[in-house]
Amino acid sequence: MAQKTLQDKLAILADAAKYDASCASSGGEKRNSRDGTGLGSSGGSGICHAYAPDGRCISLLKILMTNFCIYDCAYCVNRVSSHVVRARFTVDEVVQLTVEFYRRNYIEGLFLSSGIIRSPDDTMADMVRIAQTLRERENFRGYIHLKTIPDAAPDLIEAAGLYADRLSINVELPTEQALTALAPEKSAQTIRKTMAEVRTRREAGRDVSFGGKKPPRFAPAGQSTQMIVGADTATDGQILGSASQLYSAYKLGRVYYSAFSPIPDASRLLPLIRPPLQREHRLYQADWMMRFYGFAHDEITPTSGMLDLAIDPKLAWAIANRQHFPVEVNRASRNMLLRVPGFGPRSVDRMLAARKHRTLRYEDLVPLGCVLSHARPFISLPGWSPGALADDENLRARFAPPPEQLSLF
Numbered sequence: 001m002a003q004k005t006l007q008d009k010l011a012i013l014a015d016a017a018k019y020d021a022s023c024a025s026s027g028g029e030k031r032n033s034r035d036g037t038g039l040g041s042s043g044g045s046g047i048c049h050a051y052a053p054d055g056r057c058i059s060l061l062k063i064l065m066t067n068f069c070i071y072d073c074a075y076c077v078n079r080v081s082s083h084v085v086r087a088r089f090t091v092d093e094v095v096q097l098t099v100e101f102y103r104r105n106y107i108e109g110l111f112l113s114s115g116i117i118r119s120p121d122d123t124m125a126d127m128v129r130i131a132q133t134l135r136e137r138e139n140f141r142g143y144i145h146l147k148t149i150p151d152a153a154p155d156l157i158e159a160a161g162l163y164a165d166r167l168s169i170n171v172e173l174p175t176e177q178a179l180t181a182l183a184p185e186k187s188a189q190t191i192r193k194t195m196a197e198v199r200t201r202r203e204a205g206r207d208v209s210f211g212g213k214k215p216p217r218f219a220p221a222g223q224s225t226q227m228i229v230g231a232d233t234a235t236d237g238q239i240l241g242s243a244s245q246l247y248s249a250y251k252l253g254r255v256y257y258s259a260f261s262p263i264p265d266a267s268r269l270l271p272l273i274r275p276p277l278q279r280e281h282r283l284y285q286a287d288w289m290m291r292f293y294g295f296a297h298d299e300i301t302p303t304s305g306m307l308d309l310a311i312d313p314k315l316a317w318a319i320a321n322r323q324h325f326p327v328e329v330n331r332a333s334r335n336m337l338l339r340v341p342g343f344g345p346r347s348v349d350r351m352l353a354a355r356k357h358r359t360l361r362y363e364d365l366v367p368l369g370c371v372l373s374h375a376r377p378f379i380s381l382p383g384w385s386p387g388a389l390a391d392d393e394n395l396r397a398r399f400a401p402p403p404e405q406l407s408l409f
Contacts, residue, residue, distance in 0.1 A: 225256070
């Protein structure tokens, strides 16, 4: 068997890393200007974009250390029983790639995940060694995000948090029952225990001693997790409920949702149907509503437990709760203004600031950042009254995309 080159490994392990959801450009179209007709590109092998703790959009080298794995999780393309081309980077190869890409100004950081080889401790030790070598030998000051392994020894998790900016520990699936059925080698209790330990270490890292000495930083950008959507029968309500608990219990920076794509030999998952990427998108929108708009998870999802795929969750909530509308823009509270479709936190804060000095009129809303095409049926202010629009039985149809005849061939 021919020895794989570093370029071969990069192609295999960058592609394998696409299933780790944490980057803003995941799933984006790849474009380049090699034909001489354009300028720039949207990324090369393993290069994606994410947001740094200060809000900047940065480029990351996103790779797996290896796609070999001793586990047999039914939803994972890299499970031990899967017939995929395997590759493995050495510690020095990952360090070399990161440094060389950084010197060429391709990236500003590293996102590193891995399959489990030999044991969780051996794998985590190699990942920590990569981060340590970058920091101490190469004096690398860029951003590092490590996908940590919850079964690894606590001292390895602690070391990871000392070298990485952000840690991820995946809960994998929305319910403990689904994890037991589809990933029997993994333990929900172990995952949550490790997440709790990371939270505790982060909080301890912010304490200052009586002498004014600060402890070493620990994952200063926080921790996140990933949840696979569609590999089990969990409803959107259950998924958002689980996410709400995770945010509260572990002070997460983000929960990432990853739409499950069936693998040809994933017989244990059949006849489950692949959920559309639209479902993943709606879950992100609903998650945003919980984090920034003051909604509870059980408010967002209808009694069916599933989000409306045709319209966004905030609009769906407003249509289902018309008794709260129209909202008087010049008198409503911040919490109620945030529930108006087309109003975001920034536009609401601008409204509240402007209201201190004058009465707002309809024509003032667009300059404040409001999306009036969504807001009109739900607001009232000088210059605009929705009349009977909010009570229109066909209101949802005004926002839902029109029916489309599918091709029969």
